[in-house]
Amino acid sequence: MTQAPSAQSAPPSGLLPRVKAAVSAIEVDSRLLSMIVALIVIWVGFNIVSGGKFLEPRNMWNLSVQTASVAVMATGMVLIIVARHIDLSVGSVLGLVGMVMALLSVEIIPKALGFGVNQPWTWIVTVLVGLVLGALIGGFQGGLVAYVGIPSFVVTLGGLLVWRAVTFTLASGRTIAPMDSTFQLLGGGPKGSVGETVSWILGILACLGIVYGIYAARRRRQRYDFPVRPLPLDIGIAVVGCAVILLAVNHANSYPWPAKLAEQYAIANGIDPVGFTLGTGIANPVLIAIGVAIVMTFFATRRRFGRYVYAIGGNPDAAELSGINTRRTIMLTFALMGVLAAVSAVISTARLNAATNQAGTGDELDVIAAAVIGGTSFAGGIGTIPGAVLGALMIQSIRSGMQLIGLDNAPQMIAVGAILVAAVGIDQVLRRRAG
Amino acid sequence: MSSQTSAPLVEMRDIRVSFGGVHAVDGVSLNLFPGEVVALVGGNGAGKSTLIRTLSGAHPADAGEILINGQRAHIGNPRDAKTYGIETIYQTLALADNVDAAANVFLGRELLTRFGSLNDAAMESATRKVMGRLNPRFRNFKAPVKSLSGGQRQSVAIARAVHFNAKILIMDEPTAALGPAETAQVRDLIVQLKAEGLGIFLISHDIHDVFDLADRISVMLQGRLVGTVQKADVTKDEVLGMIILGKQPGEADAGSLAQALH
Numbered sequence: 001m002t003q004a005p006s007a008q009s010a011p012p013s014g015l016l017p018r019v020k021a022a023v024s025a026i027e028v029d030s031r032l033l034s035m036i037v038a039l040i041v042i043w044v045g046f047n048i049v050s051g052g053k054f055l056e057p058r059n060m061w062n063l064s065v066q067t068a069s070v071a072v073m074a075t076g077m078v079l080i081i082v083a084r085h086i087d088l089s090v091g092s093v094l095g096l097v098g099m100v101m102a103l104l105s106v107e108i109i110p111k112a113l114g115f116g117v118n119q120p121w122t123w124i125v126t127v128l129v130g131l132v133l134g135a136l137i138g139g140f141q142g143g144l145v146a147y148v149g150i151p152s153f154v155v156t157l158g159g160l161l162v163w164r165a166v167t168f169t170l171a172s173g174r175t176i177a178p179m180d181s182t183f184q185l186l187g188g189g190p191k192g193s194v195g196e197t198v199s200w201i202l203g204i205l206a207c208l209g210i211v212y213g214i215y216a217a218r219r220r221r222q223r224y225d226f227p228v229r230p231l232p233l234d235i236g237i238a239v240v241g242c243a244v245i246l247l248a249v250n251h252a253n254s255y256p257w258p259a260k261l262a263e264q265y266a267i268a269n270g271i272d273p274v275g276f277t278l279g280t281g282i283a284n285p286v287l288i289a290i291g292v293a294i295v296m297t298f299f300a301t302r303r304r305f306g307r308y309v310y311a312i313g314g315n316p317d318a319a320e321l322s323g324i325n326t327r328r329t330i331m332l333t334f335a336l337m338g339v340l341a342a343v344s345a346v347i348s349t350a351r352l353n354a355a356t357n358q359a360g361t362g363d364e365l366d367v368i369a370a371a372v373i374g375g376t377s378f379a380g381g382i383g384t385i386p387g388a389v390l391g392a393l394m395i396q397s398i399r400s401g402m403q404l405i406g407l408d409n410a411p412q413m414i415a416v417g418a419i420l421v422a423a424v425g426i427d428q429v430l431r432r433r434a435g
Numbered sequence: 436m437s438s439q440t441s442a443p444l445v446e447m448r449d450i451r452v453s454f455g456g457v458h459a460v461d462g463v464s465l466n467l468f469p470g471e472v473v474a475l476v477g478g479n480g481a482g483k484s485t486l487i488r489t490l491s492g493a494h495p496a497d498a499g500e501i502l503i504n505g506q507r508a509h510i511g512n513p514r515d516a517k518t519y520g521i522e523t524i525y526q527t528l529a530l531a532d533n534v535d536a537a538a539n540v541f542l543g544r545e546l547l548t549r550f551g552s553l554n555d556a557a558m559e560s561a562t563r564k565v566m567g568r569l570n571p572r573f574r575n576f577k578a579p580v581k582s583l584s585g586g587q588r589q590s591v592a593i594a595r596a597v598h599f600n601a602k603i604l605i606m607d608e609p610t611a612a613l614g615p616a617e618t619a620q621v622r623d624l625i626v627q628l629k630a631e632g633l634g635i636f637l638i639s640h641d642i643h644d645v646f647d648l649a650d651r652i653s654v655m656l657q658g659r660l661v662g663t664v665q666k667a668d669v670t671k672d673e674v675l676g677m678i679i680l681g682k683q684p685g686e687a688d689a690g691s692l693a694q695a696l697h
Contacts, residue, residue: 224560302552304545307534311542314533314579321493321529322543323514381533 015090030426031375034143035390042394046401052225054401058122058256061280063393063400065351068285069094069344070363071359075296075369079306079333079389082250082313084380084415085145087334089159089370090341090367093137096163097345101130102176102355105183114237123183128420139336142331151371152334160364168245168357177354183402188283188348190257214238253279285347289389292343299336309333313381369416370395373423394419438638442505443506444469444634445603446488452485452501459485460513461658462499467603467634470491472648473663474612474637481655483638489606490636491515491523492552503603514543517582522596523605536573537562539580540595565598566634586617604628607638631642656681 028347047054054060080087105126118161141159178184185192194202204302213244214234221228228234243318256262257278266273300306308329344363349355376383376392395416402412443466451459462484467473475483489496493512501508503519510516516523530539537558546554546561559576566573570590580588589609596604606625610618625648629635631662639645643650646666654661654677661677673684 019516220556224555226558226559298552304547304553307538307542307545307553311532311538314531315529318529318531319542321491321513321523321525322531323512323517324543381531 002135016207016403024096029387030388032384032390035387035394038393039390039397040141042397046397046404050401050404053404054211057251058400059400060251063285064286065283067393067396068188068289069351070342070366070370071289071389071398072292072347072362073141073337073340073367074374074388074392075293075385076333077367077371078383078385079296079300080152080337080379081368081378082349082383083309083312083330083333084316084357085330085333086368087138087141087152088339089139089141089156090337090344091133091360091365092163092347092365093338093341094162094166094171094345094363095167095357096137097130097134097166098355098359099170099176099357100133101183101345101349102127102179103170106176106178112238118181118183118252121181123186126180126183127346130195130345131339134338134342134345135335136338138341139335141332141338142334146330148326152347163181164357164361167359173357175356176356179353179355181284181349183346184350184353186284186288186306186346187348187353188285189351190261192285192350193252193280193283194287195197195281196253196279197252199249199279202282202287203245203282205327206245209246210241215411219242222407225373239300249282250281255280267298271408279367285351288347291328293385293389296340297427300385305329315381330377353377366395366416369420371411373420375427376390440642443502444471444504445636446502446505447486447490448500448502450486450489450496450501452482452489452494452497452557456668460489460496462500462656463658463660465653465660465663467635467636469602469628470632471651472629472635472637472649473637474645474652475655476642476645476652477655477661478641480657481678482658483655484607486655487523487607488639489551490521490603491605515600517544520600520602521605522599522601522603523590523607524589524596524609525607529590533579535579536566536576536583536594537625539591540565540598542595544599549651559602561598564595569594570595570620576607584617585612585614586620589617590612591685593621597628601633604633604635605638606635608640609637610639610641610644617633617696618661642674646671654678 010235033332043055073094075316076239077087077090104120106117107113109119109122109125115122129185137159141152141155144150144155214237218228218234257265257280262276262278263273265271265278268274308319308324308326311322311324312326312329316326341360345360348359352359369386371383372378374384376386376388398415398419399412400416444594445465445467447463447465450460450463451458463482463486465473465475465486467575472527477483485494488494489499490501490510492510492515492594499524501510503521506514508519510519510521513523523662531542537555540562548554563576566576570587573587575583575587580591583591589612593609608627609625610621613621622644625635625637636650637645649666651663651665652669652674654674656678659681661681664674666678669684676682677684680684
């Protein structure tokens with residue numbers, strides 16, 4: 001995005017080469033680093049223009065919740081694009097799965113099966129059915145791509161139309177609402193967040209995770225006598241990582257419950273409501289998205305499945321000749337994408353507290369844009385999951401920031417479109433210069 | 436040549452492959468002994484690569500049989516071939532460009548931790564070991580192989596074959612993409628691997644390579660085997676006569692060969 005310090009090829013004097021040397025020394029993905037810098041610039045810029053409103057806990061909390069759904073799907077789209085495919089159907093799959101879950105939890109379980117509303121287990125059954133449906137739809141489309149040989153663009157373009165039409169037909173065009181009371185909590189809101197204490201505990205666990213991860217990586221390399229990073233550098237990375245996590249937790253906790261809700265809560269729990277406030281903490285959908293991103297990163301980098309997806313993207317023939325079952329891998333990638341679209345369906349249906357015909361319309365474009373802004377290459381074989389999550393966050397930051405300073409939908413679309421093209425353009429130029 | 440008294444490592448009998456109505460390989464029989472290099476030569480479209488792909492599992496034969504150490508072998512895909520100790524270095528350098536050397540060496544056969552995750556450190560360690568033997572100057576273990584030179588990439592492709600204790604190595608134009616120094620390196624390696632007792636099928640266009648490295652030469656023309664000769668018994672012109680005219684050594688006179696060459 002901005003001037004990526006990594007790819008300069010100037011003579012070894014001056015500031016940029018020194019920055020480049022420092023970046024390559026710490027072995028941190030320079031592409032990711034430049035995205036973080038760009039994100040900070042965007043945040044600080046909007047904060048100045050909006051008179052300090054952008055970085056307020058309220059806006060940042062909302063931003064995190066708004067990003068969750070697209071971020072979840074972007075983690076899967078990375079693998080799809082890395083494997084040299086595309087999935088245009090994710091928005092429609094989200095709509096269909098959301099509608100099926102709504103019909104199941106609002107009409108079938110309580111009425112048709114006679115269990116009544118708000119059973120404690122309804123949400124579990126609903127989510128499981130949604131995930132399985134997502135896997136089946138994704139696997140079916142992936143099967144057509146991998147085993148029948150229909151281009152993924154065609155299969156998923158068909159899917160985009162068909163699943164949207166099925167969504168409309170299933171509910172005869174109705175909007176299904178309200179959702180099950182427990183299911184609603186998966187979408188966020190004051191009650192759909194984990195509160196101050198749990199947020200701190202999760203934050204501290206995440207810090208311990210970072211420290212352990214860095215320690216384990218060092219030990220592994222030492223055991224094989226490979227060179228390790230200098231210890232102060234590893235410590236520095238751990239400190240920065242933990243500081244960012246704890247700051248984010250503190251920010252989420254600084255967003256108070258609405259006064260009315262807090263008062264009700266105080267009265268219900270026998271606390272003096274005068275002056276009582278409650279920190280919201282991290283929202284459930286954000287935790288879901290973070291969990292998905294961690295699991296997906298693990299799949300992409302630490303498991304055979306991910307290694308095969310990248311190898312197929314790098315050279316499909318080599319992958320096949322190496323004995324990799326490339327067709328099965330492609331089908332599984334699409335099935336995984338379907339599951340992630342279902343997770344996003346859970347988040348967005350719960351957040352809206354309704355299933356509509358239009359849910360997820362156009363999401364495929366945001367999801368693809370997030371992956372591409374995050375460094376995923378259409379040539380295949382290149383792309384990271386943290387990059388895609390940052391890409392989703394960047395798109396949502398631009399939308400949210402422009403809304404905050406009173407710009408409506410049209411300029412937002414122009415900005416996101418321009419940044420998408422510019423990001424890929426700058427990347428191309430820098431890659432060419434880096435050789 | 437050294438061990439022709441023992442059982443053949445590979446015996447291919449009456450192999451046939453056709454694409455549509457075209458007989459790309461038409462009843463070819465070949466064998467290979469341990470510690471031997473058999474060169475497979477012929478013009479473009481002679482069927483060398485197609486024949487050898489039946490052994491590497493990339494394209495199974497329509498008919499005929501393959502015996503490994505005297506036992507009948509069923510090779511339906513590249514994975515089957517690898518279980519028989521057959522490793523192939525392809526003309527097109529079948530590497531995944533975007534991942535590093537270790538990931539390529541172990542592609543399809545990754546080392547795992549006890550939790551079933553990729554054990555990258557162990558794979559890098561093993562790759563460093565095998566590279567130390569093949570190409571001691573190789574250093575770029577963390578870089579995607581795309582950024583390596585042709586010779587380094589070829590070392591990665593060969594490391595993949597060597598690490599898994601190949602008994603039978605198929606090299607399809609191993610020096611086609613390389614410069615002179617790198618070509619010399621690959622030649623040294625072939626000599627070394629031969630001395631270690633591997634059987635090597637070498638497909639090459641380069642008649643000099645063939646005469647320097649091979650013990651026996653098998654010539655193909657239009658899907659058929661013209662003949663297999665001991666290198667020591669023939670001249671380069673005789674082999675050229677086999678390649679171009681399909682004539683046995685001694686059959687083609689200098690005049691008709693010269694005519695065919697012009």
